[in-house]
Amino acid sequence: MAAKRILIVGAGHVGLYAALRMSKKLHRHEAEVTVVDPQPHMTYQPFLPESAAGNISPRHTVVPLRRELKRCHVLSGEVTRIEHARKVAIVQPIVGPAREVPYDHIVVAPGSVSRTLPIPGLREQAVGFKTIGEAIFLRNSVLDRLDVAATTSDPATRKRALTFVFVGGGYAGIEALAEMEDMVRGALRYYPEIPQEDVRFVLVEAAQRILPEVGPEMGAYTVVQLTRRAIDIRLGTRLESCVDGIVKLSDGDEFPADTIVWTAGVKPHPMLEDTDLPRTPRGAITCLPTLQVVDQNGDVVEGAWSAGDCAAVPDLTSEVPGALCSPSAQHAVRQAAKLADNIAAVVRGRRPVDYKHKHVGSVAGLGLYKGVAHVYGVKVRGLPAWFMHRSYHLSRIPTLNRKIRVLVDWTLQLVLRREVVALGSLHEPREPFLTVAPPIPLPTKAEQKDKAKAA
Template identity: 75%
Template structure:
């Protein structure tokens, strides 16, 4: 019997966990699992703030696909089309022509991208916070601003360099802001030219509270703790423009900032625009409680989805949808893999059901808030809960050990606050010193004049 081919589009939380479980529960006679992703790793996004802050190495917040998915076939490329009517996907590899791959089952889990708005200047000035590259760039950019502020003779440039704006008061925005405020506070110890009262962090949130996931009481506590650190929190406020770094808020204030970080929500991956699968009003794939893609009451044979890009009914809260969180994504991945296995061996798939356990959020080193099964935690205990939970969730024993080693070293050694900004343009210096062909300043051939 020919093995069933299972194609997994995307290697995020859903894709990686589902592929890993399928490869363990099905043998090579039963199924072939193909994972397609442009990146050779899965990014554990809850660790992005700590990677940006230097608490852990950026490499330790990603999971190499080929190491973790040894029994799967990894295709490094971008899916440009899904034609479920023909059960084929079109893949554009890193290099070379596009190719088609047929399948019996497909897991569509490309995840989400930043939900941006048509704000003047945002495209040119904004910094996202969804990938490990963006996290590294943000760290280097902020530390570079300290160097600029310490050396510029222009007081306006100095003030703009020390002003940091974060738009979005959810997990990503608050955790990134809190960690980077810690980094700047520690970095100022090495800049006698700069004073703490010159630094300004601004959090802009369109709703009337931050961290809605931990409840109003814990969200209010988090806001008070951030304000005690001098962070300017603007609720019920929107950023209307940031052309050339001139930030204009809806409350009427205008100021210059050289750092504008956008974390105001996510939307399904635009890859879904190139599929023939049914989608809901917000662009998500429509799924039933068994994580099968459905078109109204019709179940599409062999099409499955979960995570940020899927609209899955929440059986613990009738009428609602499962939230786009890592907590749901990891559990949905397990149920999805088991349901595909059930279909392949002739059994019945089961409903996905999980009551949301709660939320944890870091507010920087040794600080946090949490609400777990109704129990509220603040400060150090919440911070420890945050670290313990995410340590248990990141895939592979290898990564757990490496992250734990990073944390242990951070307890006894001072934080590194050096910028490696050259990483973002590594060939610039070499290109500058290498003249073009025909230039009379062309260097001598290698070895010339060496004798």
């Protein structure tokens, strides 16, 4: 019997973990695993805040696909369409024409993207916080604004440069805000021109609470701790406009800011719109607890699987009818393992089993030596919660290689001060060269013809 062709769309938490597990559980004569992703690496997103703050090297936050997936075929490209009726995916490589990739089983796990709103100026002024590139950009931008504030003689420019706005009070927003404030506080020892009270961090959250994952008590504790660090927290407030960097809030306040970070939720990847797979009204792929795709009639879509942020997977541990698993790394990693096991079972003629995992709780870092946690009903705060946060994510990041590198980064950071150097030139690397390379006018078509005749 020919080996089954398994195509994995996306190399995030679900894609990478599932590919690793399948490559170990299935022999080459049983299955050929192909992974498609536009990036040559998997990003461990829970480490983005610490990477942006300089606690972890950005290189150690990503896992190179070709290095780890030695038994899989890695395609660097983007899946633009899935025609499951024909069991074919259309892949657009980095360079060259699109190609069709046939399969027997497909794992659709492109993940999620930032959920934005039609707010004037948001597209032009804000930056997201879902990729390692965005984390590096935010770090460079914040440190660059400190240099601007330290050298300008214009009070308005200084005030604008030292105002940092974060929109969204979930994990990404709170951890990014706390780590950036921690980094700036530490960096000010090298900026005697900037007193601490001139720096302004603002959190804008439409709901009346933050960090709902750790419960109301720990969320309230977080508000108190951030307020003590002079962070301006606006609950029940929406961003209404940020045209030209002028932040306008629903509470009537208005002020300029050079740095605006958007972390207000995620939505399923828009690539799912170009598939013939059944989806929920919110755009997620409908799944059974076995992680098999299911249509509106309750029939299994043979050969189609999904998990993670882009999948609507029933939560069998919830007492609420129709409850779905939350789009968290905790579920994604465990769903990936179950999905890989179920595909291996189907390939070998066995029945898949249900995914069932009771959410054990959540942990969040609030900067160096600070954190909150709500695990197995136990509420933890401060240094113990920070230690739990680091321990948990160190255990979750894929591969021993990355675990060791992150641990070394943390150990060095305990004895050495973090770097506060902005490398903004990374974003425009050719600009210095362009300023010294003279432009050479290209010959016109007539001149080219005359030259050809003369030759």
